[in-house]
Amino acid sequence: MELDEHLFRREAGRMVATLTRIFGIRNLALAEDVVQDAFCRAMEVWSFRGVPENPAAWLMTTAKNRALDLLRRDRTARTFAPELGRRIASEETLLPALDDLFEENAIRDDRLRMIFSCCHPRLPEETQVALVLHILCGFSVSEVAGAFISSTSAIEKRMSRAKKVLARSKRLFEIVDADDFSGRLRAVHRALYLLFNEGYHGASPKSAVRAELCREAMHLTALLREHPLAKTPTTHALAALMCLHAARLPARVGASGELSPFAEQDRSRWDPLLVAKGLRLLEEAASGHELTEYHVEAAIAAVHASATRVEETNWAQIVSLYDTLMSLRPSPIVALNRAIAVAQHEGPERGLEEIHAIAGRDRLSTYPFYSAALGEIELRGGRREIARDHFLSAIALARNPMERRFLEQRVAACAIDDARERM
């Protein structure tokens, strides 16, 4: 029997969420140990005796039995989840309580509680993302470090501080219609958005890792869409944005792992199913009163998706969407993307004017795609020497081999055009 390649990792997230609900958030480490034990068992038994009919259920049952042992043994010694109270404290109700807790819908709700708990207001955004990746998606600390190009010890430190904050919160976040719900949902959206972006634009040189991060963000967003309180228009907008961007992934990275410039992507390789799903979700997202940056970013992606060739792009519409985005969430990077769209719409000279007018432009000085954008616009304006210089300064700022290779190709493109001109 063939196993899903990431079965263990996926199940780790589900099992930890449920076990934490049972043991209480302060016993997160215990939950993680139980999960580790279950995988050890699976590794030993499945290696010799083959994979069971339903591997995921086998793992869950193993974790459940181990939890049962621990609860029986340590019931008096530990204070487990206060919210479960007496149900797990008495032998007669323990087993039925555990059966309920390991039921599919209960596991889904546990995962949601866990996502919301990880997006604790006292944690920095980047820590929330790392925590979601570690606890919900089953990435080890060193795998999280790999995804974020950070050192294992730095992530380890950040994670242990974060776990202390979680433990102090006493209980998992309850998803009910309370005062703090919408604020927390906003934080969850943001964390999932950042997780997706880390995969899409992030610095990890391994393209497999990047695609995985996008996929995880999409799984968790889909989970939000299953909950009556969490499936807001903004959640749909976020899901739409992820689908429309993910649709481009096959065309974005070439056969040898190199990045392909947006304008030159073979759009026939965009995933039509994901595009259709993204457009459908964007319609669902339009039902509310709130207009968020996710709505606008999804709308921009939708305009691109509806143009079969880059020349057919409705740049006027894209510029106006960037105007809206600037009013919702102004940043030098949004302004840069807007300027690139202006260059497409009104010509390179106007694009350069817009770039020079960006407020806080100095904050872009270490961003390789700022110089690269200047290079593209100059190249379009026919000033190849200047373009080449911009691409060379971008190379000096490249954060990984993939970006470097991409920018080297752009330098080469300046030269190729030169040669063609001389002929």
Place this chain on the structure above:
Amino acid sequence: MSEFVYLYRSTESSHREAMGSPEQMQKSMERWRAWMKQLADGGHIKDPGHPLERTGKLVKGRQKSVTDGPYAEAKDVVGGYTLVEAKDLPQAVELSLGCPIFETGGLVEVRPVIKFSM
């Protein structure tokens, strides 16, 4: 064809090393399964055997004293066994070379089964 028992031995630390993250554990298990399948496809598996708990009891001596095992002084603990069929000891050894246990510092003890017709 003769029969041989593979005894898989590893130290506690190398056993733990094979664990790691869920992703690594799954990869490690897949390597075992692939190797076992290769043996089975070659018609060499008499019985895939079983994994063994790494702890148990040790019953010893005339007094039949019972102590906890495994034993602190033993560096390698048997973690499982498989019964294989091969034409001779060199082939049984040859077949063991693909075992993933070597990647994490463990070892395979290859022991011929003594067979006599009575």
